[in-house]
Amino acid sequence: MAGFYFLILLSACAAAAATGSVFLPGEWYRSLKKPSWTPPKKAFPIVWTALYVISAFAATRIALSANPAPGLALWSLQIALNTLWTPVFFGARRMGMGMIVIAVLWVVLAAIIPVFLQADLLAGLLMIPYLVWISIAAGLNWRIWRDNRDLA
Amino acid sequence: MAGFYFLILLSACAAAAATGSVFLPGEWYRSLKKPSWTPPKKAFPIVWTALYVISAFAATRIALSANPAPGLALWSLQIALNTLWTPVFFGARRMGMGMIVIAVLWVVLAAIIPVFLQADLLAGLLMIPYLVWISIAAGLNWRIWRDNRDLA
Numbered sequence: 106m107a108g109f110y111f112l113i114l115l116s117a118c119a120a121a122a123a124t125g126s127v128f129l130p131g132e133w134y135r136s137l138k139k140p141s142w143t144p145p146k147k148a149f150p151i152v153w154t155a156l157y158v159i160s161a162f163a164a165t166r167i168a169l170s171a172n173p174a175p176g177l178a179l180w181s182l183q184i185a186l187n188t189l190w191t192p193v194f195f196g197a198r199r200m201g202m203g204m205i206v207i208a209v210l211w212v213v214l215a216a217i218i219p220v221f222l223q224a225d226l227l228a229g230l231l232m233i234p235y236l237v238w239i240s241i242a243a244g245l246n247w248r249i250w251r252d253n254r255d256l257a
Numbered sequence: 258m259a260g261f262y263f264l265i266l267l268s269a270c271a272a273a274a275a276t277g278s279v280f281l282p283g284e285w286y287r288s289l290k291k292p293s294w295t296p297p298k299k300a301f302p303i304v305w306t307a308l309y310v311i312s313a314f315a316a317t318r319i320a321l322s323a324n325p326a327p328g329l330a331l332w333s334l335q336i337a338l339n340t341l342w343t344p345v346f347f348g349a350r351r352m353g354m355g356m357i358v359i360a361v362l363w364v365v366l367a368a369i370i371p372v373f374l375q376a377d378l379l380a381g382l383l384m385i386p387y388l389v390w391i392s393i394a395a396g397l398n399w400r401i402w403r404d405n406r407d408l409a
Binding site (some may be wrong): 114121124180185186196206 | 264266268269270279316325327331332334338341344349
């Protein structure tokens with residue numbers, strides 16, 4: 106069953122990742138004013154690929170645990186929010202709505218960690234880098250939104 | 258716990274539904290050649306709202322069942338694909354890629370029904386209208402793609 110769960114959950118991540126190939130940053134994003142601590146462009150696909158694989162692996166461990174339902178329900182919410190963010194920000198270029206989506210995603214990930222930890226220690230620990238990255242991404246969304254108000 | 262699951266799963270549906278308010282059909286969609294059996298425009302938000310609420314309710318019953326993991330894993334995949342389709346079709350106007358997304362969603366829903374039925378009879382039956390609607394939507398995506406090749 107581990108292989109079945111990992112395949113299904115990684116496919117959900119692939120659906121989320123597909124938004125990144127459909128809605129590319131492009132000229133509009135390049136022209137925006139960005140903070141000095143913006144991660145280098147090439148870091149994004151590498152970090153996201155790692156986070157998707159790790160979060161699918163963590164959720165697989167939850168699926169195989171004694172109490173899978175709370176963690177998997179929250180995981181389904183985070184993957185829907187994750188799939189929504191890129192089209193809202195890069196597709197519709199709605200930076201304010203993107204901020205709301207990523208803020209809710211942050212809250213859901215902050216709730217997932219204790220729920221995962223309770224069901225499976227390793228699964229919970231593996232979600233921490235995802236929360237750290239979303240904290241950076243949310244800070245970036247906020248700064249870009251604030252510093253480019255005239256374009257919003 | 259039923260209220261917790263329903264709230265979380267309905268929130269995932271809300272993320273998927275939000276794509277419909279960000280990427281409206283608009284002038285481009287109105288100008289496309291559509292088959293005679295296209296459902297009336299006002300049917301879409303009504304049907305989608307009903308299907309989202311029903312599928313969140315069905316998944317809540319699965320979460321409360323004795324074997325929730327296989328059904329919830331598949332449910333997370335369908336909600337990610339559902340969130341992806343609208344931005345691909347109405348946002349990026351990629352009708353061919355939309356066809357791929359909706360075809361995969363159809364297969365996932367066809368797989369969900371027996372898995373749900375095994376865990377909870379009512380939950381499985383409640384997913385049938387969703388599969389019927391996605392069959393219609395997939396047929397519509399196909400016909401619109403085929404009949405508007407010059408615009409694709």
